[in-house]
Amino acid sequence: MDEExxxxxxERRDARVGRLRAVPIVPGxxxxxxxxxxxxxxxxxxWNGHVWEPYAFAADLAEAKRILYPEASVLPSPAPGPVRQPLAPGKGRHRKP
Incomplete structure (x- = not known):
């Protein structure tokens, strides 16, 4: 048997330290x-490497996602560029001459 x-x-265990997860607070x-x-x-x-420890509380799933993924809440501004016209005349094979 080949052992790791x-x-x-x-290294694999330590890579997970600091990972966050949101758990619903439900009875049952x-x-x-x-x-x-x-x-x-x-x-x-x-995750502290051994057990999941309390980190924060959120009122709902949307707030929990803002805590878990803070980089997703900042939207990059779209780069200005030419406006594409999808139905403009073109030279594609499917176009009629």
Whole structure:
């Protein structure tokens, strides 16, 4: 059996440290899929290498996503360029002469 060196395993484990996840706060059997009940509050947890620890709380799924993916909330401004006209005359094979 081919075993992985301990140093490679430790590298993979350490790469996950600091990862965040949003867990719905629900009674009963525990968390379900994130897409279910998007209006329910969420607990944002952070992986410390051994266990998931509380990091933040969010009122709903949208707020939790803003915490998890802060770079997605900043939209880049579109670069100015020529306006394309999709139905303009062209030279494509499908065009009639």
């Amino acid at each position: 060196p301990l140093s490679e395993w430790a 059997d525990g968390p379900r899929g994130a897409h279910l009940n998007p209006e329910d509050p969420r607990a944002v947890e952070r």
